[in-house]
Amino acid sequence: MLEPGVWGQIPLFTIPRTLTNDTIRALSERPVSGWDNAKAVLDEIAAERGLSRGARYRTAALLRLALAVRAAEGTRLLPEVLLRDLPDGRNTIRLVLQRAGLLASAPQPLRLFRTGRPASPTRPATSRAARCRSPRSCADCQAWMPSGQYGSRCTPCQHWREKLARGACARCHRDGLPLRKGRYRGCRPYRLLDEARPTTSCYTQLLIDVPTGISGPLPPIPVDELPGPGLLSAPTHAAAGQEQLFVIQRDWTRLLPHLRGRNTAELVLTGTATRLLEDFKQVLHERRSPSRNTNIRTLNILAYWCGAETAIPERDIYDLARTGPDLKAKTVCQFLRDRGLLFQDPDLHRDGALTWIESTLAALPEPLGDEVEQWVEAIRSQGRHEVELHSYGDIRPYLTSLKPVLTEWAEAGVLSLREITRHHVETVVNAHSGRARRKLTVVLRSLFKVLKRARVVFRDPAQHLSVGNPKGIPKPVPSDLLTNALQQTKTPLGRLAIVLAAVHAVPRHELRTIMTRDLDLARGTLVIHRGLLRHTLYLEELTHRITVDWLDYRHRRWPASTNPHLLVSQRSALDPDHPPVGKTLLRSDVLRGLTLAGLRQDRILNEAVESADPLRLMRLFGIKEATAMHYVTVAHPERTARLPR
Template sequence: MARGKGTARSCSLCLGWSVLTARACSGCEKFARAHPVRGTCPRCQHDAHLGSDGLCKPCLQAIRAEDDAEWALGIPEAGPRALQLTVGTHRHYATQANPIVLSRSGGRGVSAGWKRRLNRQRAMERNQPAVLEPQVWGQLPLFALPRTLTRDTARALAGRRLSGWDRAETVLLTLTAERRMSKAWRCWVAEMVRLALALREADGAELTCERLLRELPKSGDVVCVVLLGAGLLVSESVSDLRLASRSCGDCHAWMPERSHAGFRCGSCREWRMSRHRQPGQCVRCGGDGLALSAGHCRACHPYRDDSRSTPAATQLVIDLPVGPIDPADAGLPPQAGKYLPAPEDVTPATTLGAGQDALFTMRRDWSPVLARLQGRLWADLPLTEAATALVDDFAAQRRDQEGTGSNKNIRTLTILGYWLGVENAFHERDVHDLAGLDTHLAAKPVCQFLRARGMLVDDPGLHQDRDLAWIGRVLATLPQPVAEEVGAWVQALRGQGPRENEPRSWEGIRRYLSTLRPVLTAWTATGMTTLREVTADHIQDTLDGLEGTVRRQRATALRSLFRALKRERLVFRDLVRHLPVGDLTGIPRPVPSDVLAGLLDQATTPFARLSIALAAIHAVPSAEIRTALTADLNLARGTLELRRGLRRHTLYLEELTYSLAADWLTYRHQRWPTSTNPHLLVTQKTAPDPDYPAVHRITMQKVLPKGQTLDRLRQDRILDEAFTTGDPLKLIRLFGITEQTAMRYVAAAYPERTARLPR
């Protein structure tokens, strides 16, 4: 049959069957005129006109119709596909031709194969590094950098548990049913919703900000509707958007929230509004499109070093507002003291990165944290596996402790592990600040446990000597010249003056300063600005009306102060050089016999009985009883060695003290078998303490009835021995006291042997 006008034939280019008037259909002719370049199509391997993507028109049509997604993904094992048969009519373009529908069985097979290949590809994508990792919950971001999000980013989130997805999925299913949308549409929107929730966790925000949805690759409006219905989105107007925290577009300085009105800081806006309006590239930092002055932008204008061959790095700058800040403009919550509750399914411990350093070391306020956790049991807080193991290990070490103290320590570590995580080290200041807000929390044992694990950053301010800290607070209350002069006196007492001398302890210096504190306060209250203005009348008025030990202590402190100031050449003359100090007044008083007889019977613990025996029988001072070491007690030889500076004094224990010491060692071993405290006397707090503290002096006072002290028992024992022997040498050998102390007790026992009689 001869071919003529209107004869049905296949197109020579696309092979589509149609009624043609030429060798090619009208669609292929139009495509050939638009793309005159011919070549071999990589998909169908035919010689044809190729488009901008390197494919012929039928292959481009097949890909656009999404009937060949397997080849479009570029899977290597997918070979060339055969063209589908298309049918067209006269004057109909090939782009309007419809592909022949495959059978259902073939469609299921193609769909199953496509799903298998897609699952393999997603499995390979899961092995790639994680994206949009969660950050610290509730922490404000320092920089709001734009993100580039694609569908591959959404696929990388497959399998991740996202907070709020359950509520969002329910709203999405309802929306799909109401709008009668397809399953493919629902899957696409679900990917975008999960991507928006991942952005919310990446910023550490409780509610997704509407401006974050602008970063989604598609369907931002539908995602906004879904998140609003789930209660996971906070609406944001354009006026609020311009006040969000961001960095300056020119100098990259960080602008806090509500401290700016645009994308540039105030300094850069003024720079552009002035005569510097010529945009260009800075010769120092290499920034392009910046307003320049002499080739430098505003940030680089102070630097005039142009010798660098490479662009110079700029420092981090924070653009803070000038003048007083209104709390409403600073982005503070409108109702102070009320905090949004943290979602139940969010664990802040999972948001910290191991080894991440803090940019700003600011002191935390733990009151909002305790307010959030109010009403929740500390044992039910969700912890990570590492935090749970750490808390269990700490509980196992504190298992031998009785009472409620152990629960305080475990509760504190649980809150720290829940809120901060255990990936990074804890700051000692945070532990003490948290424990200081609630009486049911403790800090010291937790810090000791973390320090032993190498997980604590020590705060030097918390390890300062208590007496030294008290001296610093007192000096801060004095005027500057007087504080400097008193500080020079303190340094001289510590052996740091022009003359070398034995340094005094901070405890002794505190006793001196506590005696002089009312004097210095009274002098400065009258307008005295320096101790050079002190006269002899001031000294005399200070000592008038005082007598006994109080006058002696104040006079001794005044002589020490002005002697040191004269040596430092801070005063012209020493006004108290010849000031009489006086001797100790009064004589030791004995303890009544009826009170002394029942002390051991009233003591109910081995701790109290041993303390009373050492003071009442061997005249050991209470300070030496507290600091006695277990290694110095030798039950085999029946001796106890006391350390007094460089000297040693040995006590030979009689039968009663020996039995009391043996009973105490047995009780201590049974009560605290793992204690490593070297002191002989320990308590429930000092026994497990790795700092090895001595027993507190208040604890030593509680072993006796009210009105009695261990020092009074010691004085009664020395006085009784002085009455018995009257020999000061025997007192020195027996009790290890000095010559002056021995003579004082002998004089109290036999006043007729002295030249002066008591009044």
């Protein structure tokens, strides 16, 4: 409410304010500029007029409100016309501000009625000429004119119309305008630029006609000189709190040729930018960042060109990093974000799987793409029926296997899934085999089942498709690969991942999400969260010892790490965003010939062979009853009525 503006900033528009007693109460505790001087004048006027204590208190509250409006306008002198927005006491406040030297008096005597007051016999209705005195653009040069000017043209254009002949402009081809050497007033400054670089575009810069500055015609826009060997001078940096009128993407390719082969320490920075750069160097030293020099060089260029007083657009930082291999963006963005100097771009933080899904659906014909989009929304629990929630990362593999089928049907002239028959489905399914066939069958059954429930299609052509066993038959790991697997693994991270998968059958995706707070070495337990459920692992001596070794190594390697995940890497340990460890790293730390999924299956299968009790498998590994029965069936086929193939 009435936030202080930038001092000296000329407002583009003047908007009437609605000031009430609630506004006065909200500003009662806020310090306002110029209050001490104005209060002394108020005390003198109150003594002269003999104001009561209540009247003096009310006038002081209105005076604070007027000073708050002055700070919001960012002007040293409050325009007299703004006193109309006060609830009451306008004449007294005008007298106080005049004596205090804080009021910009109107050129003509002004009656302080509030704007929008209805006409009365003592106050005639507002004339048409007065209603046209709001900010507007000039009909000729299209410059914005401030409030208070009469007519539809600015003063210079009125002078041109009186002195010069009218015709069609040679640059913008607008007719009926006063011309000087074939150009009207708005295109006149571009004569040197058009002669140096002829172009077909006729753009002009926005003009604001304010009664300040030098008199005379507008100076021509100079032509940029050819880049020389010297360093380009940095532009004038925006003041703190100054917002951009237009957001234009920077072209860093014009600056980088002047920086190639130069030391960025030669760039002259402001005091604020120098302190910011020193803080960044200290942060990189504490994190032991491997890309220290490239990150410092990036921030140095940004601080030199953009300054350190205002927020830097995130898009500009990534555009700068793409121009050379010696520039980085992510660490710089995190540092500026923590200090409130980053203007984040939502498009850079969108889910990559969602972007891929949207582009894939947009490439399909309109009826077919709309139907598949309804299926995506339904399995995202956004349809009429509540189903199990799937993330966009889970949906992308399904749509990946479905995309060639949809493309084939679209090329064959299919415009809607209502045209698909049982023959179409069996043809595309029989063209695949093994895991690909099972995956495609599952996706097709889900697609038509959801669309039939939503009444998009009339029948389900994939209703009785045989899926087979989507998990396949688990196979034991050869004993020669299991022998000395821990001793041959070189990293503590790899040994901990192997022991959790081979002893406790923890899936790979759960290894990446285990938190350090879920580990209790005193009790020897590790809690794994699976949605709303929890599964507790009881650590035996081997797992306990390897876990302690990993924690000791992590503390010595990254003492400043605040990542809450139990497993971290060089990149994720000191990342302020606290990401989980990458899948590729877990896969690379396992010996060749072994996989974490294979070790998990081998452990559950071995337990099923020994016990043949599905309840024991469910309690020990936290798996579902269908999975437990699947392993028992594979381990003891003679105890089931159906033998595996």
